[in-house]
Amino acid sequence: MAVSLLVLLACGIAAVQCDRLSVQGNHFVKGGQKVFLSGANLAWVQYAYDFGNNHYKGRVQGILEGYIRDLSKAGGNSMRVWIHMEGANTPEFDSSGHVIGMDKGGTMLADLKSMLNYAASHNVLIFLCLWNGAVNQGSHAHLDGLIRDTNKLQSYINKALIPMVKGLAGLPGLGGWEVINEPEGVLMPDVTNSDPCFDTTHLKNSGAGWAGKLYKYDDFLRFINWQAAAIKSADAHTLVTMGSWNAKSNVNIKGYYNHYSDACLIKAGGKKQGVLDFFQIHSYDWQGKFDEVSPFTMAASVYHMDKPIVIGEFRESQGAGMTIQEMFNHAYNTGYSGAWTWAITDDWTPKDTWAHQQVGITTVANRHDHGLVKFTL
Numbered sequence: 001m002a003v004s005l006l007v008l009l010a011c012g013i014a015a016v017q018c019d020r021l022s023v024q025g026n027h028f029v030k031g032g033q034k035v036f037l038s039g040a041n042l043a044w045v046q047y048a049y050d051f052g053n054n055h056y057k058g059r060v061q062g063i064l065e066g067y068i069r070d071l072s073k074a075g076g077n078s079m080r081v082w083i084h085m086e087g088a089n090t091p092e093f094d095s096s097g098h099v100i101g102m103d104k105g106g107t108m109l110a111d112l113k114s115m116l117n118y119a120a121s122h123n124v125l126i127f128l129c130l131w132n133g134a135v136n137q138g139s140h141a142h143l144d145g146l147i148r149d150t151n152k153l154q155s156y157i158n159k160a161l162i163p164m165v166k167g168l169a170g171l172p173g174l175g176g177w178e179v180i181n182e183p184e185g186v187l188m189p190d191v192t193n194s195d196p197c198f199d200t201t202h203l204k205n206s207g208a209g210w211a212g213k214l215y216k217y218d219d220f221l222r223f224i225n226w227q228a229a230a231i232k233s234a235d236a237h238t239l240v241t242m243g244s245w246n247a248k249s250n251v252n253i254k255g256y257y258n259h260y261s262d263a264c265l266i267k268a269g270g271k272k273q274g275v276l277d278f279f280q281i282h283s284y285d286w287q288g289k290f291d292e293v294s295p296f297t298m299a300a301s302v303y304h305m306d307k308p309i310v311i312g313e314f315r316e317s318q319g320a321g322m323t324i325q326e327m328f329n330h331a332y333n334t335g336y337s338g339a340w341t342w343a344i345t346d347d348w349t350p351k352d353t354w355a356h357q358q359v360g361i362t363t364v365a366n367r368h369d370h371g372l373v374k375f376t377l
Contacts, residue, residue, distance in 0.1 A: 020237050021125060021175055023277050026300070027308050027337050027371065036371030037175070037310055037338030038328065038364050039071055039078035040357055043129070045345065048085040052103030055089070056111035065118050067344050067354070072122035074358035075365020077373060078175055079124055080312065080340050081115070085132045087142030091160035097145035099156040102164060109167045116173035120377045125175030129243065130161075130227070133183035133220075136212040147215055147223050157230045165234035172377040176239030179227045182282065183220045184245040185211040196257050197221065197264035206248050207286075217259055218268055224260070224276075225269025232273045239277040243312050247281045247293040251303050254292055278337065279305060282313035285320040296322065300335030308337035315342045316351040316360075324351070324360030332364045337371070339364075 021030050028035045044050055045060045064081075071079055084090050090108060092101040102108035112128070119126045131143060145152040168174050189208040193199040198217045200208070228240045242260060244250040252258050262275040283294045290297050295311050296319070303309065311331050316324040324341065331339035341360055347353040367373050 020170075020172075021239060022237070023239065023308055026306060026335075028278070030372075030375055033375070034371045035077075035375060036332055036336075036364070036367070036373050037078040037125070037340070038332075038361055038373050039076035039080075039124070039339075040341045040354075040361065041080045041313060041343040042067060042345065043080060043082045043343050044085075048082075048088045048090075050081075051083060051111040051115075052090040052108035053105035054107050056107065056114065061114065064115060068119050068122050068124050070354065070358060071344075071361065072124055074361040075374060076358075076361040077124060077375060078127065078338065078340065079119070080127045080129060080178070082129045082132060082181065083112075084130050084143075086135070086137055086140045087131075087146075088137070091156060093142055097142065097149070098152050099146075099159045102160045109164065112164070112168060113171065116168060116171045118173070120171065120173030123375065123377050124173065125377070126173055127175045127178055127241075129178040129181050131180040133180050133187075134185040134211060134245070136186055136214070144214070147219050150222070150226075153223065153226055157226065161227060161230050162234045165231050165238070169235035169238065174238065176241060176277070177231050178280070179224045179231075179240065179242045180220075181243040182245040183215070183224075183242070184208040184249055186214040187220065187249075188213045188216055191216055195267070197259060197261075197267055199257075202255055202257060203248060207246070208249065217264075221259065221265050221268030223269075225265040225271050225274035227274070228265070228276065229269070229271035229274030241276050241278050241280045241310070243280045243282060245282055246291070247283070247295060247303070248291070250279055250281055251293055251305075253303060256293060276307065278308040278310060280310045280312035282342075283311060284314065284318040288320060290320045295336060296320065296327065296330055298334075300337075309335075310338035310340065311336055312338075312340050313342040314339070315346075316356065317349045324356060325363040328360045328363045332367055332370055335370075 049055045090103045091099045092104045189203040191200045248256045341357045
């Protein structure tokens, strides 16, 4: 009750902005109430080819909207959707690797608006993930340029990112922005540096760098910092995050280090606004067991974080014996601020089918004791 009253008083006459998802301390608030984000990763219908260049209308739109309906019926309130991946389809690049627009066909903004408006009509918040660091495909040269070259990165910010953010600002279906998924996939995991923000010796043999040991943390943290700052400059009320492959790169316990802290991001990129509003950690078992810092082995309070934590990827088939119902209940009951199962279109085993994932989502659908799950947009 105290939280709700304080939030409503702080909102004053700015009722529209007050009703947007926001952060207070280490939890989310919407409309004056503490909320829990429950849902799933889409993450794509056609990898890198869902939006822009006339790809969305037709097959992609129909399939995606069906999944939004499914999620809403199951009692979920949020979905994580991927946009550029490595840059094969969008944004539009010139021959030198500089960005000159959101997409060549001119449909990008309309596509995203269509998805967000449909999601809002079903009370589902969409979190837009821009880039993917978990793979190193042939098209990776576009993303590589943005990570290494600040002029190319600034061209993306000016010509694509800011226009996208401004164009979508205030839409009720927009939950927030994610700069990049699992940059640790192409991280150099054994770099010695006197500054712990950039030192990765504690990640040696951790699994980081599985898609290619290409970048130092200096590069990635600047990449995140600049885009986060640009997003907030274009929409001061939106939320920004990134997706950590494992808590090992995102926490200050058991010998690990939080490389995505405000201090590290600002140190790398120099932009004070370029920080994260909430942390997003992924967790899968290895050889049938969760590691020592998995969120499924502890309460959120053990991490001593000052921001909300969403368990952004997990699934029953790599859940160390936990059922999908147990995983959602654990996230909800032990202080986490959200849970997004992986993934709607990724049904590798009977335990990972979309129908089975919906069973997990339904488990917490009517809960409100640790955060409201059902809310109206």
